[in-house]
Amino acid sequence: MAKITIDDKEIDVPDGTTILNAARMLGTSVPPAMCYYSKLKGSGGKCRVCLVKVSAGSAKDPRPMPKLVASCCTTVQDGMVVQNESSPEVQEARRGVVEFLLINHPLDCPVCDQAGECHLQDLSYEHGRSESRYEFERRTFEKMDIGDKIQLHMTRCILCYRCTYVADQLTDGRVHGVCNRGDVSEISTYITQAVDNDFSGNMIDVCPVGALTDKTFRFKSRVWFTNPVYAHRDCDKCCGKVTLWYGGKDVLRVTARKDEYGEVKDAAWGKSGFICNECRFDKKKTADWVIEGPAEVSHHSVISQNHYEKNTTVPKQAVTPILERIKALD
Numbered sequence: 001m002a003k004i005t006i007d008d009k010e011i012d013v014p015d016g017t018t019i020l021n022a023a024r025m026l027g028t029s030v031p032p033a034m035c036y037y038s039k040l041k042g043s044g045g046k047c048r049v050c051l052v053k054v055s056a057g058s059a060k061d062p063r064p065m066p067k068l069v070a071s072c073c074t075t076v077q078d079g080m081v082v083q084n085e086s087s088p089e090v091q092e093a094r095r096g097v098v099e100f101l102l103i104n105h106p107l108d109c110p111v112c113d114q115a116g117e118c119h120l121q122d123l124s125y126e127h128g129r130s131e132s133r134y135e136f137e138r139r140t141f142e143k144m145d146i147g148d149k150i151q152l153h154m155t156r157c158i159l160c161y162r163c164t165y166v167a168d169q170l171t172d173g174r175v176h177g178v179c180n181r182g183d184v185s186e187i188s189t190y191i192t193q194a195v196d197n198d199f200s201g202n203m204i205d206v207c208p209v210g211a212l213t214d215k216t217f218r219f220k221s222r223v224w225f226t227n228p229v230y231a232h233r234d235c236d237k238c239c240g241k242v243t244l245w246y247g248g249k250d251v252l253r254v255t256a257r258k259d260e261y262g263e264v265k266d267a268a269w270g271k272s273g274f275i276c277n278e279c280r281f282d283k284k285k286t287a288d289w290v291i292e293g294p295a296e297v298s299h300h301s302v303i304s305q306n307h308y309e310k311n312t313t314v315p316k317q318a319v320t321p322i323l324e325r326i327k328a329l330d
Contacts, residue, residue, distance in 0.1 A: 002078040007086045019071035019082055020050055024261065029084045032094075032126075034101070034119055034208050035160035036072035039263055039273065043165050044072035047158065048097050049123065053090050056081035068093055091127070098127045101158050104138050105209070112156070114210030116223040116302045119262060120158065141186060146176060147195045149215050149281050150204060154186050157211035163187065163203035170199040170274055187211070198237055201280040205256050205264060216281060217245075217253040224302045226252060228295035233288060237276035239266070243295050244286075251284040260298055 001012045004022050007029040013022045021038065023030045031052055036044035050072045054065040059079025068090060071082075084090060101120060109115045141154035159178065164187070167174030176189040189195060195203075204212050227246040234240060245253045256275045257265040266273040283289065297304045 002076045002080070004076045004078075005081045007082070007084055013076055015076075017076050018044075019052060019054075019069075019074050019076055019080075020044075022076050023071065023082075023084065029086075030261075031071045031084055032119070032123055033072055033261070034123070034158060035162065037162050037165070037206055037263055038261075040162060040165040040206070041169060043162060045070050046160055047101065049094060049101075051090060051093050051097070053083040053087045054080060055083055094123075095127045095129070098123050099129055099133075102128065102132065103134050104155070105158065106138070106155055108156075111219075112210040113213050113218055113223075114156075114207075117262075118210060119208040139183065144188070145215070146189050147200055149277070150195065150200060151213050151215050151218070152187060153211050153213065154188075156209050157187055158209055159185055159187070160208060162206040162208070163212060166199070166202050166206055166274075167195070167197075170202060171197040198276045198278070199274060201277045202256065202264075202274045205258070205274075208262070214253055214280075216284075220252050221247045226303075228297060228303070230257065230292040230295050231289035232292065233279065233283065233290060235276065235279055238274060238279060239272055240275070240279060241266070241273075242275055242279055242289075244289060244291075249286075251286065254280045254284065257295070 002015055002017070003010060003012050004019070006019075006023050006026055009026055009028060011022060011026045013025055017025075020031055020033060020036060031050035033044075033047075034049050035046035036050065048070060050070055051068040052071045052074075053068055054074075056062045057065055057080060058077035060077075062079070071084075098120075102124060105120065109118070109121060112118070115121065139155070144152045144154065146152045161178065164174065164177050167176060174195075176187065176195055178185055179188045180186060201214070204214050223245070225247065229244045229246060230241075231244045232239075232241045241257055243255050243257050244251050245255065254275070256273065259265050264273045
């Protein structure tokens with residue numbers, strides 16, 4: 001076990017734990033992550049959003065690290081001291097990274113199906129600038145159907161590589177990846193092949209922006225107008241545990257269940273937790289599922305609008321104690 005201090009709070013974590021996962025175990029001062037996905041082996045180190053300052057390397061060598069480090073791929077050392085939210089240097093660097101991510105990313109949130117669930121939206125709100133300093137022409141791509149149910153809008157892609165890791169680790173063989181290099185890099189299929197394996201829909205769930213969208217859900221509803229419900233079914237391909245997104249009495253879409261970090265729940269380096277295309281695209285009737293109840297929605301998310309079924313704290317009444325004090329003075 002290693003003792004690590006993050007923003008003046010200590011926690012003991014197993015050796016080999018990354019700084020980001022240590023912060024998640026602590027539950028506070030958690031760096032954001034756009035490319036890291038704990039359920040996908042090899043992810044992380046691409047977007048640089050999770051940069052932190054290590055002011056003391058370890059108890060044996062308390063010297064600070066000379067540069068900011070990516071918390072998602074830096075392992076802890078006993079006695080390490082980390083600054084995240086408490087470091088102005090980290091906040092300034094994070095603003096720079098967000099500005100870099102938004103150089104080519106279009107501001108089409110009003111028409112994007114990812115709006116309300118987009119991690120880049122949250123980062124832009126917390127660390128973004130009010131205007132862009134970029135004066136050159138943005139790169140644009142034509143929309144591409146990479147399957148009968150998935151549309152790729154490469155203009156929005158931030159090259160986090162999550163979808164390629166999903167294809168590598170959940171399927172027998174992938175037919176898409178990152179083509180070209182530098183500022184012309186793009187996600188594409190090989191020789192216009194279609195992505196049609198049983199778990200290809202999970203690329204939609206892991207995409208942090210609106211680059212990969214569900215064609216069966218596009219433009220049907222804003223996500224904050226839907227009602228998420230947990231449900232399950234017996235499936236011989238996957239776990240069968242999903243979230244149904246209702247619009248009135250209709251199931252508008254089906255997704256895997258996600259945790260507070262936007263990652264699939266109960267998933268590992270395999271198919272557990274991820275759902276198959278049959279559950280995602282073909283089972284959109286209430287009769288196909290066993291309903292468990294309202295889904296847990298974080299109050300940090302705009303989806304929580306009018307969803308207060310769980311984890312609700314009733315505010316204390318302030319009027320009654322004040323009246324009692326006035327009565328006592330009389």
